Amino acid sequence: MTLVNASSRRKELIRIAARLFVVEGFDRTTVRMMAKDMGIKSGSLFHHFRDKQEILCAVIEEGMHNALALANHALSEAHDTPRGRLDAMVRAHLETLLTDRNAHVVALYEWRRLDDESRSHLVHLRDAYEALWKEVIEDASEAGLVYGDPLSARRFVLGALNWTVRWYDPEGPRSPESLAQELVTMITHSPASPA
Amino acid sequence: MTLVNASSRRKELIRIAARLFVVEGFDRTTVRMMAKDMGIKSGSLFHHFRDKQEILCAVIEEGMHNALALANHALSEAHDTPRGRLDAMVRAHLETLLTDRNAHVVALYEWRRLDDESRSHLVHLRDAYEALWKEVIEDASEAGLVYGDPLSARRFVLGALNWTVRWYDPEGPRSPESLAQELVTMITHSPASPA
């Protein structure tokens, strides 16, 4: 029970830190701010984390871990066609971007604030995630769904997707699924695949 | 002469600050760092700028101003067809992203660090730039070059373009023109327009 509680408590603290990192940025977020939002004193924070850097790393790791899990799940349930897997990946990416929004915004904006140690640790998670995309885009390319160099296509698509955090309003009328469909339609020049 | 020199001196200082903001981030860049790179003492910095915020604002303003000028010029010289203007805008955007790379990276990453005053000042420049894109994308959409909702398409395209600062290597073998062509090809499903 101790371990389970410690773990869920830790996740809660990470969630709180993530929100602050988004609003204030990593550098402007002080340990005193975080402690206040967590309901403890600033000194107590260092019982849970070695230093401020470790909190940043934990926030990003959490987000990437979830993204990887969601993408794998989406692929396993997707129609086993190039188009089906492409749809699934785009949808999964947008869903993660929303459900773990804070963590991903931090990953996108504060990546440079990581020290070398944390970065090399996290880069493996990112590579694993990109490997999934690599295969899906290459299959789509071979099937004639995507024009041009698959590597460039992957980067363009991921760029378009990640950019959505800057303008997409989750409270608005448009669902992430419809947004995903729109992107795939724009790229493939053909409407969504039949169910 | 005094005015001209003062102005060019100021631009030089802004350029130096921009480079530091990219390498270190705005918050981690201290006034002492900037002063050192500029060859003056930290106190002297406040003879040129009211405060640190003003430097950030100046960096971003400079980049946006150039982007707007380049885009307008590109459109004026472009083939007067939907495809020609689309090509021109994509190419111009990538070119600006490279020639004023530091300023644009700062604009993309440090936008949130602006205070309300600076932000509302800069937002007009951004709106003017986006208005150019709006027209170009809508024309391309009507001409059947781009599929789906023009507003979404614009956001996807700008996302894909802006994301290039994260992976494109200006020293590498690929030219920005070829990259521009590749993106347009991917979206329109047809090779570059004839000269």
Add this chain to the structure above:
DNA sequence: AATTAACACTAGCGCTTGCTTGGTTAGCCC
């Protein structure tokens, strides 16, 4: 009843931060 471990608190150290102040220098104009 004694021990342990997890968690929190108080207090503050050593350092850096953005910015101010008061004064100096060099070039320009009438």
Add this chain to the structure above:
DNA sequence: GGGCTAACCAAGCAAGCGCTAGTGTTAATT
């Protein structure tokens, strides 16, 4: 050559920073 101004410097202030040391407090385990 006296007055003006832009540009710079030396010195330092007040505030805030990340982090540490030492000390309870609580609850489960022995």
